[in-house]
Amino acid sequence: MARLTEEIVERIEISSESIDDFLMKNTGMNLLELACDAVGIKADVLETNVKVAIVPMTSGLGIVKGFSELVAKIVGKLGMEAFVTVETDVTGFAEATCAGAEVVFMADDTTFIAYNTRTKRSYNGSFSTAAGYVSALKGAAGGLKDKDVLIIGAGRVGSAAAELLTKMSAIVSVYDIEERNTFELQRRFNIKPVFDLNESIKEHMLIYNASPAVIDGKHLREGSIISSPGLPFTYDEECIRKAKVIIHDVVSIGASVMAVQSAGISRKT
Secondary structure, three states: OOOOOHHHHHHHHHHHHHHHHHHHHHHOOOHHHHHHHHHOOOOOOOOOOOEEEEEOOOOOOOOOOOHHHHHHHHHHHOOOEEEEOOOOHHHHHHHHHHOOOOEEEEEOOOOEEEEEOOOOEEEEHHHHHHHHHHHHHHHHHOOOOOOEEEEEOOOHHHHHHHHHHHHOOOEEEEEOOOHHHHHHHHHHOOEEEOOOHHHHHHHOOEEEEOOOOOEOHHHOOOOOEEEEEOOOOOEOHHHHHHOOEEEEEOOHHHHHHHHHHHHHHHHHO
């Protein structure tokens, strides 16, 4: 998980107000529906009466001001009862459980999880982000079966996306600056390794960019659909003009999938 800055969190606070409208226009789903689609739960049967705690963590480089409050706001938009603990770290976790939280969110410099206190299971932000952006791509493209998709980046998010996309019967090509990562994905899943990023971008209308790679707009096809999780935003003016849509969000989609995953499991037990 890329580390956020306070400045980025402040910008997200402003932009998050319109994410439902953006997603509905471009994927046919609002944030809750997208999160439910990502984990295979029907939005109209999901019970959202779940208490969720967000615990600030001081490890590593420390707390990013506003991040915990932002996650609480996102989870609250889904209809769940969300609060930020007064205490941090282990003491904060104890506070969350004493308050009856069914789900506890925690993040350090590298990992973001939602822990279900009933099932004793945790849900990782990398997988949840991958699943959310696959669902967003599917919605924007009108389905993915037998469609060519280029994944850029074979890290945690890109690898999870490759697995999910192959299960949806998409035709998946993967580029990574480290070729061994691409070959490892080929060993595990039915994907095609590609080694020339610009040529691959020219050949694909559907792109899942799970990397910090800069996309040169001159190579992008007119009307392309780009699903782009995380940081940074690496698209020039020509990319923005030529793309049908660039689905890009820093926290909302991944956190929503984590919350729905945890809430759905909690209510099944």
